[in-house]
Amino acid sequence: MSTYTCPYCFSQHEIYDVEFRCVNGSCVKEDDMPLTTYEGAPAPLKRNKVFKPQMKGFKFIAKQFMPVMERCPDCKTVSSFRLCPSCHNVLPPHIDDHEDLIISIVGSRGSGKSHYIGVLIDELQKHVIPDVFGGNFMETDKSVRDQYMQKYYYPLYQLCQPLNLTNPNEKQKPLIYETVIGKGKKTMNLTFIFYDTAGENYEDLMTMTTVNKYICQSTGIIFLVDPSQVEEIRDNMAEETLEEASNIPWEEIARSTPDAIIDRVARLIRQYRNVKQGRKIDIPVAVTFSKLDAIAELLPPGNTVSEPSGSIKSGMYDKSEARIIDEEMRSFLNTWGERRITTAMNNNFSNIAYFGVSALGQSPHRSEGRTGARKIQKPRPHRVEDPFLWILYKSGLVK
Ligand SMILES: Nc1nc2c(ncn2[C@@H]2O[C@H](COP(=O)(O)OP(=O)(O)O)[C@@H](O)[C@H]2O)c(=O)[nH]1
Ligand SMILES: [Mg+2]
Numbered sequence: 001m002s003t004y005t006c007p008y009c010f011s012q013h014e015i016y017d018v019e020f021r022c023v024n025g026s027c028v029k030e031d032d033m034p035l036t037t038y039e040g041a042p043a044p045l046k047r048n049k050v051f052k053p054q055m056k057g058f059k060f061i062a063k064q065f066m067p068v069m070e071r072c073p074d075c076k077t078v079s080s081f082r083l084c085p086s087c088h089n090v091l092p093p094h095i096d097d098h099e100d101l102i103i104s105i106v107g108s109r110g111s112g113k114s115h116y117i118g119v120l121i122d123e124l125q126k127h128v129i130p131d132v133f134g135g136n137f138m139e140t141d142k143s144v145r146d147q148y149m150q151k152y153y154y155p156l157y158q159l160c161q162p163l164n165l166t167n168p169n170e171k172q173k174p175l176i177y178e179t180v181i182g183k184g185k186k187t188m189n190l191t192f193i194f195y196d197t198a199g200e201n202y203e204d205l206m207t208m209t210t211v212n213k214y215i216c217q218s219t220g221i222i223f224l225v226d227p228s229q230v231e232e233i234r235d236n237m238a239e240e241t242l243e244e245a246s247n248i249p250w251e252e253i254a255r256s257t258p259d260a261i262i263d264r265v266a267r268l269i270r271q272y273r274n275v276k277q278g279r280k281i282d283i284p285v286a287v288t289f290s291k292l293d294a295i296a297e298l299l300p301p302g303n304t305v306s307e308p309s310g311s312i313k314s315g316m317y318d319k320s321e322a323r324i325i326d327e328e329m330r331s332f333l334n335t336w337g338e339r340r341i342t343t344a345m346n347n348n349f350s351n352i353a354y355f356g357v358s359a360l361g362q363s364p365h366r367s368e369g370r371t372g373a374r375k376i377q378k379p380r381p382h383r384v385e386d387p388f389l390w391i392l393y394k395s396g397l398v399k
């Protein structure tokens, strides 16, 4: 019998085990305790009534499908809002028939995760999915759209302000999108789930186990590394650039270096998936240097990673370009004498590629001297889609 995993609370359920929420605004409201617990709300949240579907007909047949709709026992309105029975969040509409692709964005505090996600989603929606795949990229429901607009789009693209560091205690809901790519009989429906977490959650294995279960189920991991958090690169960066690119004190960086986080993430996945030491984890990991703009001067002239993406230009995924960039980045690291990241990666993972991206294409600057608010110009993203496309390619979803 098939099962599904709730992308919000990670509980696993049999495929038929869902609940529905009444959609009639004037129907009874009730205290929704599962949702209250999930949100960590101080007082019970009042929401429309939740009910279980009636299992009509032969039980063993009914148990093989997820019910599509159900009538509210009170007001008789038909609802197709399917909820997870454990946390009462709305399940992605195609959870029972699309393939779920979890893309985990991992990295220390300040590595650029939130900016990256904010910009990547806009790029996927406006350029990458339409131009490379001729498809569209849609939020699964309005709450995802509201969350994206409020937390990412509005500050970055309209107020032109860098985002605040993510609060480790705030519930980070996943951003879930659906896409249909291809034509005629060859269409493919995919559900993408992105999680943005606070970097503090990677500091010890305990919080990681509870907060970051999703990493273990990922289709691919984008491991973001802020170049200014890598000692060998940092030593070559100008004081001024360093100050603009990173707002994390060096002592904190030194406590949680990229290689230490790679080790912790690998240990977590080994435990969960029962992969013995000595064997490698096969989840594709894109080791992605963020804030490439801040190290533009350190890169030798004529490199491909500094050029605009070939995939978007040609409307097709260019796997040879990914290979060139992988070699370039490995050779930069080698020239700078960086060994710890590459060693930690090689010891743990079998499917690795290196990338360089910039979400903002610029460093935030202070409006008045050193004390003013940090401002940006509208993001000028550079190659943010590369790691994403590579993960799709590695999963056999892109030819
Ligand atoms: N120069 C530059 N700085 C960036 C870029 N993206 C993020 N930053 C800086 O890095 C800081 C931390 O980014 P954030 O996304 O909050 O990191 P998170 O803790 O991993 O979510 C931000 O305040 C920005 O100042 C970029 O593309 N270029
Ligand atoms: Mg963040």
Ligand SMILES: [Zn+2]
Residues within 6 Å of the ligand: 006, 007, 008, 009, 010, 011, 084, 085, 086, 087, 088, 089
């Ligand atoms: Zn749930």
Ligand SMILES: [Zn+2]
Residues within 6 Å of the ligand: 022, 023, 024, 027, 028, 049, 072, 073, 074, 075, 076, 077
């Ligand atoms: Zn009702």
